[in-house]
Amino acid sequence: MSMIAAFYSNKSVLITGATGFLGKVLMEKLFRTSPHLKVIYILVRPKSGQTLQERVFQILNSKLFEKVKEVCPNVHEKIRPISADLNQRDFAISKEDMQELLSCTNIIFHCAATVRFDAHLREAVQLNVIATQQLLLMASQMPKLEAFIHISTAFSNCNLSHIDEVIYPCPVEPRKIIDSMEWLDDSIIDEITPKLIGDRPNTYTYTKALGEMVVQQESGNLNVAIVRPSIVGATWQEPFPGWVDNLNGPSGLIIAAGKGFLRSIKATPMAVADLIPVDTVVNLTIAVGWYTAVHRPKSTLIYHSTSGNLNPCNWYKMGLQVLATIEKIPFESAFRRPNADFTTNNFTTQYWNAVSHRAPAIIYDFYLRLTGRKPRMLKLMNRLLRTISMLEYFINHSWEWSTNNTEMLLSELSPEDQRVFNFDVRQLNWLEYIENYVLGVKKYLLKEDLAGIPKAKQHLKRLRNIHYLFNTALFLIVWRLLIARSQMARNIWFFIVSFCYKFISYFRASSTLKV
Numbered sequence: 001m002s003m004i005a006a007f008y009s010n011k012s013v014l015i016t017g018a019t020g021f022l023g024k025v026l027m028e029k030l031f032r033t034s035p036h037l038k039v040i041y042i043l044v045r046p047k048s049g050q051t052l053q054e055r056v057f058q059i060l061n062s063k064l065f066e067k068v069k070e071v072c073p074n075v076h077e078k079i080r081p082i083s084a085d086l087n088q089r090d091f092a093i094s095k096e097d098m099q100e101l102l103s104c105t106n107i108i109f110h111c112a113a114t115v116r117f118d119a120h121l122r123e124a125v126q127l128n129v130i131a132t133q134q135l136l137l138m139a140s141q142m143p144k145l146e147a148f149i150h151i152s153t154a155f156s157n158c159n160l161s162h163i164d165e166v167i168y169p170c171p172v173e174p175r176k177i178i179d180s181m182e183w184l185d186d187s188i189i190d191e192i193t194p195k196l197i198g199d200r201p202n203t204y205t206y207t208k209a210l211g212e213m214v215v216q217q218e219s220g221n222l223n224v225a226i227v228r229p230s231i232v233g234a235t236w237q238e239p240f241p242g243w244v245d246n247l248n249g250p251s252g253l254i255i256a257a258g259k260g261f262l263r264s265i266k267a268t269p270m271a272v273a274d275l276i277p278v279d280t281v282v283n284l285t286i287a288v289g290w291y292t293a294v295h296r297p298k299s300t301l302i303y304h305s306t307s308g309n310l311n312p313c314n315w316y317k318m319g320l321q322v323l324a325t326i327e328k329i330p331f332e333s334a335f336r337r338p339n340a341d342f343t344t345n346n347f348t349t350q351y352w353n354a355v356s357h358r359a360p361a362i363i364y365d366f367y368l369r370l371t372g373r374k375p376r377m378l379k380l381m382n383r384l385l386r387t388i389s390m391l392e393y394f395i396n397h398s399w400e401w402s403t404n405n406t407e408m409l410l411s412e413l414s415p416e417d418q419r420v421f422n423f424d425v426r427q428l429n430w431l432e433y434i435e436n437y438v439l440g441v442k443k444y445l446l447k448e449d450l451a452g453i454p455k456a457k458q459h460l461k462r463l464r465n466i467h468y469l470f471n472t473a474l475f476l477i478v479w480r481l482l483i484a485r486s487q488m489a490r491n492i493w494f495f496i497v498s499f500c501y502k503f504i505s506y507f508r509a510s511s512t513l514k515v
């Protein structure tokens with residue numbers, strides 16, 4: 001019997017960010033392993049014209065929840081969506097709902113955040129810092145609360161190269177930042193943002209670091225722990241391999257490479273690719289919830305959910321395996337034949353951006369115009385290049401994260417818990433994982449049927465022929481122009497033709513002699 005699963009039986013759990021990538025997998029695993037869990041409260045906002053109920057219905061009816069429904073058929077009764085907007089005062093939760101949350105909650109998992117790298121500082125502070133502060137305040141009024149687990153990111157201190165499981169203070173106190181957001185206008189915030197974020201690449205990593213400081217400073221007597229995942233990828237094992245439902249991290253780039261849009265990307269091939277499967281993060285998070293509640297460590301423990309120091313993989317190996325899988329299982333309706341490569345300096349990156357990204361987009365747009373359609377490829381390509389420029393920082397640096405607390409926790413688990421809540425990344429086979437990841441992107445993100453693979457292969461063959469035809473035509477046109485204008489080109493041409501003629505004559509003569 002799993003001690004952790006038993007611990008969550010009859011518990012009331014509150015999850016923020018439950019509609020997000022990590023939150024969904026967390027909910028799924030909790031229900032599947034602890035079907036006798038009392039209730040999971042989720043703070044949800046209406047979105048994209050959907051009500052809360054419709055959003056929950058959509059999640060429960062997704063493939064991710066198929067197994068849960070077998071072990072916990074009344075799962076829909078155990079999810080209690082609470083209308084909430086974390087950007088509002090008191091999260092805009094009704095009085096009755098707030099009363100219920102305050103009096104019943106046993107465990108909090110705080111996953112909600114803005115993970116956008118280009119978020120305005122005000123927006124990122126609001127969600128990643130102020131909302132965390134408000135949630136802690138709420139938590140302090142919960143008499144039955146046993147643990148508060150805050151999900152941060154391993155990149156909150158990406159300005160350092162070696163990162164321990166401790167909180168590193170930012171120069172300006174979070175309270176001062178929060179106060180200043182109230183009276184500074186957007187233009188002044190824009191001006192001071194680069195100074196505040198310092199050598200971090202974006203507002204996301206900066207505000208996640210501030211969020212950790214808030215947790216440390218304002219948790220009072222609460223039992224608090226922080227989990228810091230690195231780059232969260234598709235599921236490794238559970239509930240099935242390869243599940244992913246958003247474009248963040250590598251997923252968007254896998255699509256861009258597989259559809260033939262992405263031809264080159266600036267990367268340090270031997271830098272560690274610190275990916276961590278989402279189910280590994282979730283297993284650790286659930287185990288941290290149990291450990292924090294039961295063992296009540298004296299200080300706030302931080303757990304790194306990273307792979308680099310225990311089972312490293314680099315970008316070269318990862319990129320190669322992505323391409324190998326795409327060759328075996330191609331994506332449908334590719335723009336060009338997938339063939340991406342890494343560049344290592346700014347000059348080659350700019351060159352390939354012009355030649356391999358923008359030029360084909362311009363040609364394709366020209367073709368669209370000719371056929372009476374609206375050009376769109378250059379716009380799309382520029383958007384992709386902008387996205388890549390924001391991710392580049394993370395594929396051109398290496399970090400070392402210590403994992404002492406995570407390893408300590410693993411050793412504290414019973415063999416059964418180590419099996420049910422496996423977060424030992426040493427067991428991960430990268431090649432197999434990446435293959436499943438790419439397959440998952442095809443099935444769950446692109447919603448492509450595997451029956452379409454022969455057609456996709458046919459399409460790639462056609463693209464290859466178009467590519468050869470285009471290159472040959474281009475070569476002939478350039479050559480013809482050169483010959484018309486340059487004596488040197490004519491001389492070279494004459495030399496090549498006469499050399500080929502002599503070679504063929506010699507070959508013919510020697511074969512006649514043999515006969």
Ligand SMILES: CCCCCCCCCCCCCCCCCCCCCCCCCCCCCC(=O)SCCNC(=O)CCNC(=O)[C@H](O)C(C)(C)COP(=O)(O)OP(=O)(O)OC[C@H]1O[C@@H](n2cnc3c(N)ncnc32)[C@H](O)[C@@H]1OP(=O)(O)O
Binds near residue numbers: 250253257
């Ligand atoms: C001898 C042989 C030699 C061979 C050599 C080797 C082979 C080489 C092979 C090379 C290539 C192979 C490719 C394989 C790739 C694998 C390796 C690359 C992985 C790179 C991983 C990057 C690491 C990320 C680091 C994360 C660190 C921090 C982790 C965290 O804590 S937080 C979670 C991460 N957060 C994010 O990822 C958010 C990022 N997104 C954003 O911030 C925003 O979306 C944005 C990028 C700023 C764009 O904002 P916009 O407002 O412009 O647009 P919007 O969001 O509305 O979306 C616009 C359209 O773009 C699509 N899109 C969004 N995100 C992505 C994305 N990440 N990638 C691609 N596309 C994206 C979106 O869907 C929209 O599309 P539309 O709806 O069609 O318009």
Ligand SMILES: NC(=O)C1=CN([C@@H]2O[C@H](COP(=O)(O)OP(=O)(O)OC[C@H]3O[C@@H](n4cnc5c(N)ncnc54)[C@H](OP(=O)(O)O)[C@@H]3O)[C@@H](O)[C@H]2O)C=CC1
Binds near residue numbers: 047231246
């Ligand atoms: N994905 C990754 O690579 C990594 C993620 N993390 C951390 O993990 C956590 C979860 O990330 P992930 O699941 O990937 O992110 P997602 O973007 O998938 O999910 C974010 C969640 O936050 C919710 N949310 C955002 N704004 C509000 C709001 N104003 N009110 C209520 N809810 C809101 C979203 O709700 P809605 O659906 O309504 O938008 C969604 O449920 C974050 O704390 C992130 O920093 C850490 C390292 C890496």
